[in-house]
Amino acid sequence: MKILIKNGRVIDPSQDLDANMDLLIEHGCIAKLAENIDPNGIEDVIDADGLVVTPGLVDIHVHLRDPGQEYKEDILTGTKAAAAGGFTSVACMPNTVPVNDNKAITGYIINKARYEGSANVFPICSITKGQKGESLVEMGDLKLAGCVGFSDDGLNVECGDVLRRAMEYANAFGMPIIAHAEDEAIKSGGVMNEGRVATELGLLGNPWVAEASTIARDLMLAELTGARLHVCHISTRRSLELIRNAKERGVKVTCEVTPHHFTLTEEAVRGYNVNAKMGPPLRSADDVAAMKEGLADGTIDAIATDHAPHHIDDKNVEFNVAANGLIGLETSLPLTLRLVEEKILSINEAISCLSDKAAKALNIPRGTLKIGEPGDVAIIDPEYEWTVDVTASYSKARNTPFDDWEMKGAAMMTLRDGRITFERD
């Protein structure tokens, strides 16, 4: 079984590759990268002339809601949305029902994705049992079960000692701690960024310091313990500065930003737009500028969506009580390519944030087209113009502030292990 992708511009940042060449996949793995591979005798030949061929994209922060909240999303629909966005691998957060704090659920997720899904799913398990912030999960056993890191995402680990011990313990197993950094006390019930817009709308504000102060604590704990820390969805200038400073001092930290935090400001909340309600909240224009600076100078390692599907019933309520989050898998690539258009990133850097650098942050063995690696490939048309129609999303959910946006760039075809998981009409 051979697939040949011909005439594409192959961009693989994991091996500093950017050249017009052909890519051969054999037995589901990358077999050959060369100019003018002879198509004779190969049954599937894909013409990628004018298109960009990249490693299958990697999103290290999604919520698949499976098990337990399948009315919002499940592993099949979530991974189908991933494939449509050019992703072949996602890491899913553990706030399922029940919480993924044990190997039975971890195994369920991996197997369901492997046999029925459209993308590889790498589970992230909770740091603490039931995400209660108290006692550690069985980290060693969960590593054996296929977990790639630990996070109480959605919740901060309030107790610094619990987090410290989690870092020490996880580090000994070579596993990263993934921090959702938000001080609940300072957040003080805030439902959007603190500032003029919140004041006008009469909504309680969640100030930048709720995030940045917790990141400062987490960075110092990582420094103390020598642990690998990955900071989720940073959204403020101070957060970025703290991480930049920590990296300069040699702290083993990586971080991610979501497309919405580098695209939208708190102004998007006006009109009480529940699709612009998320945690962390959309921030000021200066914070958005900082996110772009952090991507440009490499402080930010990965772009991750925090794909958070919700049923309309969870969103179509008063702003204060509406669920946090938005879906992002199908809009991540074009929103990232806008940064290329704005000359903030080269296309190679943009792809890197969505593939090898993202994978490296969680030690996920994907995001590369090296010979012998799994045949996970995205074929992208950076010039493809389309309009977001949320009703056509592959996700079960419809919660996005980007509906009706004019986009440029999309995955035209996605392959996992050499099999087509998505093909654009």
Place this chain on the structure above:
Amino acid sequence: MAMGEMFAHKHIIGTQQLSKDDIELILKTAESFKEINQREIKKVPTLRGKTIVNLFYENSTRTRTSFELAGKRMSADTINISASSSSVTKGETLEDTAKNIEAMDADVIIMRHSCSGAPDYLAQRLTTCSVINAGDGFHEHPSQALLDLMTIKEHKGKIDGLTVAIIGDIARSRVARSDLYALKTMGATVRLAGPATMIPPGLEELGAEVYTDINEAIKDVDVVMMLRIQLEREGGNKLMPTLREYAQFFALNTENMKLAKPDAIVMHPGPLNRGVEISSYVADGEQNVILEQVENGVAVRMALLYLLAGGSEEK
């Protein structure tokens, strides 16, 4: 009156959306309705056949009574729904509740809700019914601001050029926001004051002058407006140490009232916490216009109902 056609709004969500012309029209209309309230027979047929629903998700005596009287004095059928006596407690969504009321051909829904943005949410979803915001969370309370303006204008003959101090928990006050926008639109200078814990960011950008010293805030103003302090705020949520200390530093009393202009008026949206944000000597003193605010409230609400539901038949 055929002024209904001149009013461009289907809903009254906040004073932030009202122009100078809108506010002038509302106040002029209210002035003409005030006379009706002083008659022996306080009833006109203006809104006969119209259905007005008071949908109150938060307790209210003054505002709900005021809207109810406003409707009844114009011969509308008014009914009251409060959260405790409706399907709300059974977990029905706000949208479903409102659409059911609309399906019964109500003309106006007057809503109070603890969530900022709830009236906006209704206005976006209802097709025929008008929505009047009777107070939403910390967002707006437009009819209160309009009755405040009417009262100020009656006493000062104008609003343009006046200085108004609003004192209290600004962060959690929908009255402060609605008054700020309306007063700024009409050309007044607005000072907002309170403990620093009760001052939200961005007020200067919205055109206010901000003070944390009440004496500075009151100095030489034409109007002092005190906001109700919620007594349950004491201690528990870190906004102030004690009511005693609040009264000591942020209450209006006969002493600090001397800092205002000699002819300054004292206002309060009610209900009063006597001895907390306002001393009884000031609340009952010669400069107080608090009950006039209440009286004007009915007239302003009649005007709002008239402008939304009355006017020409084609509307």
